[in-house]
Amino acid sequence: xxxxxxxxxxxxxxxxxxxxxxxxxxxxxxxxxxxxxxxxxxxxxxxxxxxxxxxxxxxxxxxxxxxxxxxxxxxxxxxxxxxx
Amino acid sequence: xxxxxxxxxxxxxxxxxxxxxxxxxxxxxxxxxxxxxxxxxxxxxxxxxxxxxxxxxxxxxxxxxxxxxxxxxxxxxxxxxxxxxxxxxxxxxxxxxxxxxxxxxxxxxxxxxxxxxxxxxxxxxxxxxxxxxxxxxxxxxxxxxxxxxxxxxxxxxxxxxxxxxxxxxxxxxxxxxxxxxxxxxxxxxxxxxxxxxxxxxxxxxxxxxxxxxxxxxxxxxxxxxxxxxxxxxxxxxxxxxxxxxxxxxxxxxxxxxxxxx
Numbered sequence: 001x002x003x004x005x006x007x008x009x010x011x012x013x014x015x016x017x018x019x020x021x022x023x024x025x026x027x028x029x030x031x032x033x034x035x036x037x038x039x040x041x042x043x044x045x046x047x048x049x050x051x052x053x054x055x056x057x058x059x060x061x062x063x064x065x066x067x068x069x070x071x072x073x074x075x076x077x078x079x080x081x082x083x084x
Numbered sequence: 085x086x087x088x089x090x091x092x093x094x095x096x097x098x099x100x101x102x103x104x105x106x107x108x109x110x111x112x113x114x115x116x117x118x119x120x121x122x123x124x125x126x127x128x129x130x131x132x133x134x135x136x137x138x139x140x141x142x143x144x145x146x147x148x149x150x151x152x153x154x155x156x157x158x159x160x161x162x163x164x165x166x167x168x169x170x171x172x173x174x175x176x177x178x179x180x181x182x183x184x185x186x187x188x189x190x191x192x193x194x195x196x197x198x199x200x201x202x203x204x205x206x207x208x209x210x211x212x213x214x215x216x217x218x219x220x221x222x223x224x225x226x227x228x229x230x231x232x233x234x235x236x237x238x239x240x241x242x243x244x245x246x247x248x249x250x251x252x253x254x255x256x257x258x259x260x261x262x263x264x265x266x267x268x269x270x271x272x273x274x275x276x277x278x279x280x281x282x283x284x285x286x287x288x289x290x291x292x293x294x295x296x297x298x299x300x301x302x303x304x305x306x307x308x309x310x311x312x313x314x315x316x317x318x319x320x321x322x323x324x325x326x327x328x329x330x331x332x333x334x335x336x337x338x339x340x341x342x343x344x345x
Contacts, residue, residue: 029194067194081197081204 003051010054013061028063029082031055032071036084091156093148100141107133142301146318150310160317167321171328174291178332181287182339185280189344196275200344205277206269207345213264214341217257221330224253228299228323235306238313247303250326254296261289281340288332295329298322 001009019027035055042049059068074080088094110130118127149155155163189200197203208214227250234243265282272282302319305311311319 025194026198029198033198071194081202082194083197083199083203 003054007053007057010057013058024062028059028067031059032063032068033082033084035059036075040084091158093154093156093159095148098141098144100137100144103133104137104141107131107137146305146310149318150305155315155317160315163317163321167324171324174328178284178287178335181280181284182335185284185340185344188276188280196277200277202275202277205274208264208268208341210337210341210345213260214337217260218333218337220253220257220260221333224250224257225327225330227253228326232319232323235311235316235319236313240306243306243311244303247299247306251296251299251303254292254299254326258289258292258296261285261292284340285336288329288336291329291332295322295326298325 013027013031016027018030032055035052038052038055039049042052071080071082075084107130110126110133112130114125114127114130118124192198192200192202201207227246231243231246231250234240234246270278270281272278299322302311302322305318310316
């Protein structure tokens, strides 16, 4: 399935076997990290960052809005503690 | 004249358990008052009372055992059980702090950057002073064993020398750790890393000081001929405690200093 098709069929975040338990914090955080890492890696190689949109959709589905806002503010201020 | 028809020690009435309990109450409430109302009076009073209790209670036990002969074999067996149970309770005390450390470090939260050590923490190099500290404590375990054998073999001078060396090594550890605390690039207020590091190593350091004091009292007693080659339980208790302190350090070193870096 191409990523355009995947995104067209997207309804919500699918089951991810890496995070099987009720506490989905890490699922949200990992996808947030992966989106920004994917963007950084692809734009560094002058490639189209379209595949990264999947991670964007997943973390938007899973994460509390307040967390995303806090992390976005931290990224802007340069104080985000995760490794991008 | 009536004599006891058993080998156990029926202790004479003593005020020290009461003064100890009062000291504990003053220390705990005093610390709370100090933290909220900026007054050290109650806490200081509790500390003084505690020190007086410690000195006099243990002085009385030495009088009863060494000078009055009350520490018969079954009595000594009871004292052994007591020390072992006490050390076991201390093991559980430290277990709690190790639990706290592993809880936070095995699954580091996003606030920490999802990694351990957390983002922004520069850890101490485990192969510098911490490794020296490990060598110092291991060496002190050897010297305390040497002291024990010297006592058992009736070698007075060697017992005094090896016991002194053990205490000096203990002081050296405390000095080195004090320097590390002063120079460390992080404080107790630096997130959960700082909290787990300083609470665990801090309580360990306190136990090193307690253990060194215990050994120092044994040195004083050895110089004053209290110990015989067959009967020296006070020393054995101090040595057990000292080995326990050494083992706790080994776990701290492997977990926090090495794996946790």
